[in-house]
Amino acid sequence: MLDQKEFAALLQAAKRLECGFAGLPKLDSGEVPGMERLEEVLNATAERLKDNYPYFHPLYAGQMLKPPHPVARLAYALAMWLNPNNHALDGGRATSAMEKEAVGEIAGMFGWTSFLGHLCGSGTMANLEALWVSGQLHPGKKILASEQAHYTHSRISAVLQLPFEPIATDKFGRMDTDALAKRLERGDLGTVVVTMGTTATGSVDPLREILELRAKHGFRIHADAAYGGYFVLAENLERDARLALEQIGKVDSIVIDPHKHGLQPYGCGCVLFRDPGVGRLYKHDSPYTYFSSKELHLGEISLECSRPGASAAALWATQKLLPLRKGGEFARGLEQGRKAALALFEKLRADSRFVTAFPPELDILFFAPRADRVSESSALSRKLFEAAAKRNLHLAVAELPIHFWEENLSGMKRDRDKITCLRSVLMKPEHLEYVERIWELLSMAALEVFRGTDVKTKIEN
Numbered sequence: 001m002l003d004q005k006e007f008a009a010l011l012q013a014a015k016r017l018e019c020g021f022a023g024l025p026k027l028d029s030g031e032v033p034g035m036e037r038l039e040e041v042l043n044a045t046a047e048r049l050k051d052n053y054p055y056f057h058p059l060y061a062g063q064m065l066k067p068p069h070p071v072a073r074l075a076y077a078l079a080m081w082l083n084p085n086n087h088a089l090d091g092g093r094a095t096s097a098m099e100k101e102a103v104g105e106i107a108g109m110f111g112w113t114s115f116l117g118h119l120c121g122s123g124t125m126a127n128l129e130a131l132w133v134s135g136q137l138h139p140g141k142k143i144l145a146s147e148q149a150h151y152t153h154s155r156i157s158a159v160l161q162l163p164f165e166p167i168a169t170d171k172f173g174r175m176d177t178d179a180l181a182k183r184l185e186r187g188d189l190g191t192v193v194v195t196m197g198t199t200a201t202g203s204v205d206p207l208r209e210i211l212e213l214r215a216k217h218g219f220r221i222h223a224d225a226a227y228g229g230y231f232v233l234a235e236n237l238e239r240d241a242r243l244a245l246e247q248i249g250k251v252d253s254i255v256i257d258p259h260k261h262g263l264q265p266y267g268c269g270c271v272l273f274r275d276p277g278v279g280r281l282y283k284h285d286s287p288y289t290y291f292s293s294k295e296l297h298l299g300e301i302s303l304e305c306s307r308p309g310a311s312a313a314a315l316w317a318t319q320k321l322l323p324l325r326k327g328g329e330f331a332r333g334l335e336q337g338r339k340a341a342l343a344l345f346e347k348l349r350a351d352s353r354f355v356t357a358f359p360p361e362l363d364i365l366f367f368a369p370r371a372d373r374v375s376e377s378s379a380l381s382r383k384l385f386e387a388a389a390k391r392n393l394h395l396a397v398a399e400l401p402i403h404f405w406e407e408n409l410s411g412m413k414r415d416r417d418k419i420t421c422l423r424s425v426l427m428k429p430e431h432l433e434y435v436e437r438i439w440e441l442l443s444m445a446a447l448e449v450f451r452g453t454d455v456k457t458k459i460e461n
């Protein structure tokens with residue numbers, strides 16, 4: 001986890017940065033007052049931080065947590081010596097330029113060259129901004145998103161006082177286009193949010209079909225690609241996900257989270273608009289923020305005001321080291337996680353102790369223990385989660401509708417309409433080497449959990 005060489009590289013870069021300010025009168029630095037106390041508090045902080053799951057380790061295979069790339073951590077730390085603010089050029093001249101370049105590279109990944117976009121504090125803030133623009137352009141009109149869309153969309157709609165309506169999902173967890181088409185006949189619609197990789201199962205909404213509906217009915221499309229956006233670079237997707245992601249450049253706005261799959265520290269979301277003209281919606285005339293430049297500042301095209309310039313420095317550095325290219329090292333990392341998810345899914349599918357549903361479209365899989373009833377399976381999922389955690393294998397628990405499983409449930413009594421199941425996000429490239437180890441630990445945990453249930457005989461057979 002810790003690499004001394006990283007600290008050495010940081011020190012060297014920090015000295016170089018310091019040279020940039022050599023012309024200033026010297027500040028009396030001397031001994032940092034209270035260094036001893038500082039060390040004490042820092043150690044106490046380390047003690048407190050121990051109470052975390054090991055997010056950096058491949059045996060952490062639960063929620064969407066991926067360690068930032070070392071260069072992102074270092075560039076962030078380096079920028080923190082200045083702590084620039086990308087609200088305006090006054091606060092972050094260099095990092096504003098870096099943000100524009102880095103965001104341009106992300107937009108380029110979707111085929112956009114002329115666009116409006118910037119970094120945000122998170123996917124939530126980025127989606128808020130996209131739906132705010134939707135609401136400005138279609139005041140009072142409905143926002144539609146699938147039942148599996150991130151819950152943030154209904155909440156943001158409430159904040160913006162825009163009516164929100166969920167659309168049913170099909171058995172692959174994607175927006176059901178028949179249900180959407182039926183809803184469109186009633187009119188009154190402003191924006192359809194398509195989720196390019198749902199948070200729960202990584203399902204990709206059928207964007208091609210939804211674009212056809214747009215041609216007929218006319219509405220805005222916002223792509224929430226917070227999780228799945230980077231998979232436009234992966235070359236090992238199945239047909240449906242690939243065809244949908246290929247169309248992403250045709251939507252009106254896109255959200256992508258560099259702090260999810262883009263190897264960034266938290267605090268890095270991104271929103272992009274295909275029409276740069278939406279910049280006019282942000283107009284304001286603050287008397288105090290913009291003195292030093294006539295150019296359009298990032299602060300003039302962003303709802304958030306203060307934002308960390310360090311985020312931009314980290315993203316810029318990461319993309320310099322790992323350009324967003326098909327076939328490149330960054331893309332290979334995504335492909336490895338997906339391969340890992342497929343490999344683990346196949347093991348689960350072939351094992352009668354578990355029930356699986358559709359295969360992963362990206363790198364997220366889910367499964368449940370087989371039992372006589374859905375309620376029993378749900379209870380076993382929680383036990384399996386605990387039993388795996390005891391063995392240092394960290395999974396996640398999810399509640400998913402039973403229609404995702406369909407015939408796979410076979411004889412299971414459907415006494416609940418949702419199953420509490422296990423979910424695993426294999427988003428680290430190292431997960432690929434760990435599939436066997438993960439499977440071993442999961443099998444051991446299952447052995448413990450199934451002991452004493454009817455399934456025991458099935459294991460022994």
Ligand SMILES: *Cc1c(COP(=O)(O)O)cnc(C)c1O
Pocket residue numbers: 122123124125127150152195197198199224225226227257269
């Ligand atoms: C994570 C996620 C969000 C929310 O983004 P944050 O960065 O956590 O605020 C929104 N939509 C989708 C599809 C997500 O996966």
